[in-house]
Amino acid sequence: MIVDIERVVVVGAGLAGLRTIEELRARGYPGEITLIGAEERPPYDRPPLSKRVMTGELDDTSLRADFGALKVDFRAGERATGLEPGGALRTERGEYPFDRLVLATGAAPVTLPGTGRQRVLRSLDDALELRGLLRPGLKLVVAGAGWIGAELATAAAALGAAVTVLDAAATPLAAAVGTEVGARTAGWYAAAGVDLLLGHAVESVQPGGLALAGGGWLAADVVVTAVGVRPAVGWLAGSGIRLEAGVAADEGLRASVPGVYAVGDCASFVSGRYGRRLRFEHWDVALHAPEVAAANLLGGSETYDPVPYFWSQQFGRMLQYVGYHGAADQLIWRGDPADEGWAACWLAAGAMVALLTVDRPRDLLQGRRVIASASPVDVARLTDPGVPVKDAVVS
Ligand SMILES: Cc1cc2nc3c(=O)[nH]c(=O)nc-3n(C[C@H](O)[C@H](O)[C@H](O)COP(=O)(O)OP(=O)(O)OC[C@H]3O[C@@H](n4cnc5c(N)ncnc54)[C@H](O)[C@@H]3O)c2cc1C
Incomplete structure (x- = not known):
């Protein structure tokens, strides 16, 4: 069923935003689509950034979106700033009235206190800049022994950098899989020549290194903060859209305001399978959730309730x-x-x-x-x- 809508606006030109557009067209939606993306680039894939981009095997992870064929008005380098009453998206440059709005703004890295330079690894630009710094003997400190910290350490150590990975938890991957399972990965660091410093919280990042909680100093030429991300939904504060662990969507990925949907890293949804509200930072979720959002946007009544899937390549x-x-x-x-x-x-x-x-x-x-x-x-x-x-x- 295709309901009577003419204007769809999608915010966030990542995998979830692009997939939503592809699904809308595949389901026969003939109307206008505007895509607003804060980055200057067309959509690209992020998983290779900490893997094959970091090792130098890959420079371009573009998703090769054909916006001509998809008939999309793509506004690159434009950031959404809020919603106007009556159904319009506000950006730095103007307003976009919509019949339906899809929120796909992803997530942004958390940073640590301090005045020292912290790098993060979220965008292709972040990855290319960081890769340009990696050289034999570089003292690289990665704050956070999560998935991205482990992958970055793998690549940087292979390129000859002197890598230390630091985490406040007792094991790597503690937040993702718990300490009992994470402990089984700890030995991989030493075997790859990476120093792993556990049970040490960072107090602040300073020029030249990191001040550790309880005293202690770790010198660094480059500091990468990889302690997790937060859904990029700050711009929706006061918009009337309910936020709870991201945009609070229902089991059909509908936000609290009629006509608004949310997909990918920025969306939490109600899972019947697990009996709770969940939000995932998984590529596979950004790939498949848009199928359901697009179907429902066009008048369907589908449910998104996956067995979520994630992978990591490390050591x-x-x-x-x-x-x-x-x-x-x-x-x-x-x-x-x-x-x-x-x-x-x-x-x-x-x-x-x-x-x-x-x-x-x-x-x-x-x-x-x-x-x-x-x-x-x-x-x-x-x-x-x-x-x-x-x-x-x-x-
Ligand atoms: C380095 C790295 C490695 C990863 N490796 C893996 C892996 O191995 N396996 C796996 O399953 N997952 C991995 N992931 C996670 C996976 O890439 C994400 O789950 C996926 O990219 C989410 O897609 P998304 O479209 O929801 O969000 P994003 O890819 O974050 O895209 C959102 C886009 O919205 C834009 N945006 C934000 N705010 C605004 C605004 N106000 N206005 C306009 N635009 C805005 C952002 O700039 C961004 O371009 C990795 C992520 C990173 C960063």
């Missing part, structure tokens, strides 16, 4: 995470850290709810289906890396 390994372990009550190991690959499986009430695999892509593929089925699993079979994950399901 020569492929990590893949599927599901959500927020309500898990049991952690099962599959394989030993000394093995080539291993996996961590989270269960809740006897069913698998999340899975992290290290160099075990087949486990991941099967695990995704097992999680989606919500079937009970046999722990002894799941623990045995010789038994396919799908055969751990109790039938």
Whole structure:
């Protein structure tokens, strides 16, 4: 069904914004589309920025959007600043009336206190600038042993930089997968020649280095802050759109104001599967959520309730995470850290709810289906890396 609308405005020219437009056209929407993007560039992919762009294998991660064929009025280098009553988007340069509005403004890195130069790794420009600084012997300190910190450390160490990764938590990846699982990745740093300093919070970044909480100083030529991101929704304050962990959308990605939708890193949505409001910073969510937003914008009634998927390449390994372990009550190991690959499986009430695999892509593929089925699993079979994950399901 295509409702009677003529003007769609999409804010944010990242993957989620572009995919929304592609989906609208694929579903036969014939009207105007305006895309407002704060960056000067057309949409590009971010996952390679901390991987193949950083190692120098890739300079351009463009998503090759054909705005001519898609009949899109693309306004690059223009930032949205708010909403006008009555249905118009306000930007630095003007106003754009809309029948439907899609919010796809992504997320922005959190920074630390202090007057010293902090670099972040979010945009292609950030990545190209940082790459230009990497050289043998450069004292690089990465604040944050999360996904991006680990990937950046991998690339920088391979290029000969003297890398220290610092985190306030007791293990790497603590916020993402918990300390028990994160601890299994700690040894990878030393093996790659990277110093890992855990349990140390940064008090401030100063010229020449970092002041650590409780005293202590870490000298650095370059500091990269990789302590997480926040949804880029500050510009919506006072707009009447409800914000809760990002733009608060419902199970169909509708924001609280009729005619407004939210997708990608900036959107939190109500998940029936997990019984809570969730927001993900996953490429796969930015890829697929727009299918549902576009369908509903055109009058449909679809639900977005994925088994979320994320990957990371670090220290020569492929990590893949599927599901959500927020309500898990049991952690099962599959394989030993000394093995080539291993996996961590989270269960809740006897069913698998999340899975992290290290160099075990087949486990991941099967695990995704097992999680989606919500079937009970046999722990002894799941623990045995010789038994396919799908055969751990109790039938
Ligand atoms: C270095 C890096 C590595 C990553 N690696 C992985 C990975 O390995 N696996 C994985 O699953 N995910 C990864 N991700 C996450 C993934 O890239 C994001 O989930 C995805 O890019 C989200 O897409 P998005 O379109 O929602 O947001 P974004 O890509 O952030 O796009 C939003 C766009 O909106 C613009 N914008 C913001 N505010 C405004 C405004 N007020 N007006 C106009 N425009 C605005 C921004 O400038 C940006 O261009 C990585 C991210 C980064 C940064």
